[in-house]
Amino acid sequence: MRSTASLVRLIGIANAIVVVLALGILQLMPSADAQAPARHRAARPSPVQPSAQPSTVSRPPPGVVATPEFARQVKANEAGLVPVLMYHRIVKRRWASIDRTPDQVRRELEWLARRGYVPITAREFATGDIRVPAGKFPVVLTFDDGHESHFALDAAGRPVKDTAVEIILSVAAKYPSFRPVATFWINKRPFGLDDPAQQARAVQWLVQHGFEVANHTWGHPNLRALPVKRVREQIARLERLLAELGAPPSKTMALPFGMMPHKKKAAGKGSWGGTSYDFAGVFLAGAEPSVSPFAKSFDPGAIQRIQSNGKKGECRRWCSQYWLEWLDKHPGQRYVSDGDPERISLPRGLRGSIQPSHGPRIVAY
Numbered sequence: 427m428r429s430t431a432s433l434v435r436l437i438g439i440a441n442a443i444v445v446v447l448a449l450g451i452l453q454l455m456p457s458a459d460a461q462a463p464a465r466h467r468a469a470r471p472s473p474v475q476p477s478a479q480p481s482t483v484s485r486p487p488p489g490v491v492a493t494p495e496f497a498r499q500v501k502a503n504e505a506g507l508v509p510v511l512m513y514h515r516i517v518k519r520r521w522a523s524i525d526r527t528p529d530q531v532r533r534e535l536e537w538l539a540r541r542g543y544v545p546i547t548a549r550e551f552a553t554g555d556i557r558v559p560a561g562k563f564p565v566v567l568t569f570d571d572g573h574e575s576h577f578a579l580d581a582a583g584r585p586v587k588d589t590a591v592e593i594i595l596s597v598a599a600k601y602p603s604f605r606p607v608a609t610f611w612i613n614k615r616p617f618g619l620d621d622p623a624q625q626a627r628a629v630q631w632l633v634q635h636g637f638e639v640a641n642h643t644w645g646h647p648n649l650r651a652l653p654v655k656r657v658r659e660q661i662a663r664l665e666r667l668l669a670e671l672g673a674p675p676s677k678t679m680a681l682p683f684g685m686m687p688h689k690k691k692a693a694g695k696g697s698w699g700g701t702s703y704d705f706a707g708v709f710l711a712g713a714e715p716s717v718s719p720f721a722k723s724f725d726p727g728a729i730q731r732i733q734s735n736g737k738k739g740e741c742r743r744w745c746s747q748y749w750l751e752w753l754d755k756h757p758g759q760r761y762v763s764d765g766d767p768e769r770i771s772l773p774r775g776l777r778g779s780i781q782p783s784h785g786p787r788i789v790a791y
Contacts, residue, residue, distance in 0.1 A: 490560055492764040494791040497771035500561040502789075505776040506761035507715035507753065508551065509543075510566040511746055512731040516575040516590055523741075526734055528588035534734060534746065535593065538565055539601035541754065544763075545594075547638040548609040548678040552707025552726055554719040559603070560765025566716075567594070567608035568709065568731065570642060570680055574618030576610055577628060591637070606635075611642035611680040611709075614667065622670075629671040641665055641679035641703065649687040655698070657687045662698035669701075677706040684711025686728065694727050713744035715753065718761055720770050720780050764789065 490496060514524045516531055526534075543565040544558045551566050558564045569576045569590055578586040585592040590608065598606035610632065616639075619625045629639050643649070644663040652660070665676055679693070687693050695704045705726075712730040717723050735745035742748070753760045764771035770780060771789040780788060 490765040492560075492766035492769040492771045492789045494771075494789055496560070497764050497789050498791040500764060501757075501762055502560070502764035502771035502791075503758070503760065503762045503773060503776070504556075504764060504770045505718050505721055505772045505779050507717060507759050508564050508566065508761045509715045509746070509749060509753065510548070510551065510568060510709065510729065510731040511734050512711060513567070513569045513590065513734050514571060515573050516588070516593075518588075523735070523739065524733060528593060530736075531590065531734070532593050532597065535567075535597040535604070536601070537750070539597055539604040542603075544603060545605045545607050547607050548707060548709060549638050549640070551716075551719060552678050552705075552729065555767065556719075556763065557767045558763035558765070560763055562603070562763050563760055564763065568680065569608060569610045571646065572610060572612030572616040572618075572642070577617050577632060579628070579631065591632070607637055609638040609640060609678065611640055611678075612664070612668075613642050613646050614644045614664065616671070626671045629668070629673050633673055638678070639668065639673045640676040641668065641705070643679075643682055646682045648683055648685045649681060649693065650685040652687065654687065654689050654692045657689070657692045658696040658698040661693070661696065661703055662701040665703045666699075666701045676703065678709065679703075679705050679707075680709045681711070686710075690727055715749055720784050722779055722781050724781070 492502065511534075513526060513531065515522075515526075516528055517525050518527055520527060542562045544562045545567050546556055546558065546564045548566050548568055550556060551564065556564050575588075576590040578589055580586050585595060590610075594606050594608055598604045612629075616625050617628050619628060632639050641661060641664050643660040644667070645660060647656075647660060649657050649660065661679065668676060681693060693705075693708050696702070707729050708727045709729045709731055711733070713732065714730050715732060716730045719726075732749050733741065733745045735741040735747065737743070737745070737747050766789075768787065769789045770784055770787045771791070772780070774790040777788060777790045
């Protein structure tokens with residue numbers, strides 16, 4: 427893969443352009459959003475039981491203490507590649523190339539579960555808090571824009587069928603090793619909800635069930651087209667909303683359209699109007715797996731993702747089906763957990779690829 431890195435990056439740029447065009451079309455399509463009433467911040471209720479820390483629901487306990495012998499046995503490689511999958515709308519009839527149907531999402535997640543992938547959140551990945559059983563592979567499931575197809579509760583308080591959350595929970599019920607977590611990056615109208623109380627209920631339900639809800643800017647603008655002050659405003663306003671709804675401070679954010687502002691640092695850290703933000707990871711809309719968060723080449727300010735899609739058109743070689751099949755055929759390139767979150771296990775020849783600060787944690791074989 428490293429020999430094709432330049433080509434992959436070029437294709438990643440092309441893929442990001444496709445995402446920009448597709449999302450632009452979606453924003454021009456008529457929707458319920460156009461009829462939404464104006465927001466009244468003064469009417470927003472105080473969050474109910476706000477969470478100071480992210481939930482640890484479903485987090486597996488440390489299973490082993492890694493040794494060179496054990497790491498070799500499970501073929502651990504924590505310098506390997508991790509697929510960070512990017513989803514947008516989940517609809518029965520696809521209108522844009524980045525749309526997925528409920529059946530397509532369900533089939534992809536079941537494929538991952540059968541092959542030993544275990545979901546972690548974007549926050550856990552960016553901070554290197556990867557607690558995956560030995561011999562298994564981390565995968566990060568990310569959902570952009572806080573669309574109503576991602577999460578909704580029925581009258582009984584259960585996730586609505588064929589929403590992202592319901593699909594994830596149903597796959598986890600069928601495959602118990604498939605940890606039911608994901609990251610939802612939201613804008614100013616989370617999950618299509620206008621009522622502040624309903625917004626707070628939705629966000630807190632997700633956080634309390636182990637999901638990450640984090641920052642995708644207030645109005646989903648192209649940050650590259652904005653001055654730095656406006657970039658900070660877009661991020662800080664959404665961060666303020668998350669706090670009002672009872673979510674913990676964001677440690678990750680996804681760039682709208684995958685577009686980096688001219689001042690890259692403004693996407694990761696800043697303040698506006700008395701609200702500050704400081705992210706451990708800023709995520710792109712790229713076209714390849716991410717390197718390990720422990721690798722020297724890992725850039726927390728520009729983390730690669732893979733669009734969930736088949737192998738047609740622009741996705742013939744650069745979306746999820748292609749890359750997941752590629753990782754299956756190149757297992758030596760894939761991140762394989764040693765089951766010990768305190769150590770970083772890898773083949774001896776890859777030791778030099780790890781950041782020097784992690785040296786004391788390395789188990790090489």
